[in-house]
Each structure stands twice: as structure tokens, then as C-alpha cells.
Amino acid sequence: MSERPSTPAQAWAALQEGNARFVSGEMAHPSQDVQRRAELSSSQHPFAVLFGCSDSRVAAEIIFDRGLGDLFVVRTAGHVVDTTVIGSIEYGVDVLGAPLVVVLGHDSCGAIAAASAALTTGNLPDNFVRAVVDRVIPSLVTGAGSPNGSRSDAGDPRSIRLPAPENLQSEHVRATVRMLHSYSATLANAVAEGRCAIVGLEYALADGTAREVEVIGSI
Template sequence: MSGPVTDESRPTTPAQAWAALLEGNARFVRGEMLHPSQGIDRRAQLSAAQYPFAVIFGCSDSRVAAEIIFDQGLGDAFVVRTAGHVLDTTVIGSIEYGVEVLGAPLVVVLGHDSCGAVAAATAALQHGELPRGFVRAVVDRVIPSIVNLHGPDGAGMASVDAATLGHEHVRHTVQMLQGYSVSLAEAIAEGRCAIVGVEYTLADGRVQLTEAVGTIE
């Protein structure tokens, strides 16, 4: 596959979907974006139905806009975003909708470096610093991903770099999705879907595979 996704070339397997996203990210990194599926005709075509080829579950960070960094357009990606890509039941339900109802063959957990939610969870473990209001709920959901790196009391935390913490949070989120969702686990077992965890680097715009459940090759 090369170039933008069209109705005729829409990926139908996890491997095809992953390849299309990698190609789009390569265009973004080179600064040669095609900005596909963003015209008047495409908008009209999608008014009746949508058939995204990927579900992208990412962080709400304003610097990590999924359609942009993968150079995709309207109708290509079903995007779910929360601060720190933290899971709850409505998020899992949204992801299941993208796979079971809309037929997307790939789920992407999109993390990134310099994540404020991961940094806040680290501060909570290390120094007992907790944010006010409902922001604390975000931190509470990141902590289980990284606490085992430091021990329950945060011992040894200072020796773990931020990249390792972010990597672990992405990996843990992928595992939680597979473990909590029966329908996603079944789709993976049947080869209809795969889940990948990727990490995005803010400075150069590249995504790197961290974790994969299911076949993407």
C-alpha cells in the first residue's frame, strides 16, 4: 500500500491498517503530508456512514493530534482521547464500538514523551504531591502502570527515567484493554483485530512500536 487510503484501498486487516498508519507518519515526519480525505466530496460521502480502519486511543495533549501525525483524514480513524490515555468503562466501550460496530481492524494506544499525566503520577508516588479536583482521578489511573517500577512506597523512583515510565504506561494500557474487554480479546483471537502500543516523540514526530497484541505483519 502507498499513498492515502481510499474506499478501494481501505485496510481490512490489522497488518494493512498498521502499514497505512506507518506510511502516514513517515509522510508527516518528512513534511510531505497529503492531507487526504478532507475535501468537500469526502465530507458529503461520509454524511451517511463511517468506516474507519483504525481506532486510535491517545492522550489529549494538544501536541499529539492523531489524524495529523498519521496524515489521515475524515472517516479514517475513530479517535478516543483522555489525559494520559487513561482508561475507564466509557473509554473501553468507545473502543469496542470502533471495533465491533464500525469494523476497525486495529486499535492503537498512542502515548508520547514528556507526558504531564505520567509526570504527575511520578510526583504523587515520590513526594505525595496530588493535584486538586478531578485531575487527581487521571493521576490515580496512571499510578498502577508505573508503581511496580518503584515499589509501593516509591523507593528507587529517582533512578527511573521518564522515557521508561511512559513506555511502561503504554504497555500497561495495551494489556489492560485486552484483559478488561472480552470482545476485544475475542477479536484478537479470531484475527479480526490487533492492539498496538506506540510512543510518539514530540521533537521529531516519529512513532515507535512499544507493544503488540495480535498479528500486524
């Protein structure tokens, strides 16, 4: 078994290397054999917590070319945060000792599209999907006027300002990273002590690359 990354920088490097293998089509498929399965039967020591979207096209272990026991994965539609999500992430960091938290968004996200449509047209889902949209909306509104560009009706103070369409997902990832850090004293303390870092990534469905958009902590 290869040595487990134990610092934020080592964990981030391991994920970057795995994503590069995935993009090039030269996956190593580590930690997926019978021996690894047996090693993990009594305990787990993942080197990263991966909080991502539930989208079927964004499977964390595949796009980072990792295997059993490597990643502690938490997924919700649109990577929206609630108390159980924060508790799960805190468990991965504080109990399992993972030195890295990754927020993984992606392009062509249905939750982002639905939230943008709700803000611009007023149309909201009637069922519990609305709970997802409601949690995405604040990210898009607070991202307005960012250096990445926005659109607005400057003459109307009542207008809703949104980031440019191509920046909506990045803003949601940034907002999620900052929310985890500000809401969770456990994560904030781990980052302050250098035990952990939080990295926000945007995944491109077409070419498989995971691009860094936000970092809190040292990697």
C-alpha cells in the same frame, strides 16, 4: 476513494506510511476534500481506533496524515482508561469493524509527570485532575523491575520501585495495551480471531515519530 485497509497488518502499514509522510514534511492530506465529506454523510467505516492522550500536540489525524472517516479517535488526559473509554473502543471494533486499535502515548506527558511526582513526593492534585493521576499510578508501579530498567531502594521492602524516568511513558503505554486486552472480552475475542490487533506507540514530540512499544495480535 482509496481502498480501506481491512486487516490489522494493512491498517498498521497505512498508519506507518502516514507517519513517515508527516515526519518528512510531505503530507498527502488524504480524505479531506468535498467528495470525501459527501461520501461519509450517511455512514463511517474507520480502519483504526486511536486511543490517545488529549495533549494538544498529539492530534492523531495530523501525525498519521489521515483524514475524515479514517480514524475513530478516543482521547483522555494521559490516555487513562475507564468504562466509557472501553465501550467507545469496543464500538469502533465491534460495530464499525476497525481492524486495529492503537494506544498512543507521548514524551513529556504531564499526567505521567504528575503520577511520578505523587509516588515519589506524596503530592497529589486536590481537584478532579487527581482522578487522572490515580489511574496512571498503577501503570508505573507494575512496570517496576522491567527489562527496561528501574530505580529502587533495594534495602527497604516498603520502597516504591519505579521504571527509569526515560521509560515511564513506555511502561504506561504497555500497561494500557494489556489492560484493554484483559478487561475487554470483545477486544480479546477479536484479537484471538485475527480480526483485530492492539498496538502501543510512543510519539516523540520533537521529531514526530511514532515508535512501537507493545503489540498484542498479528500485524
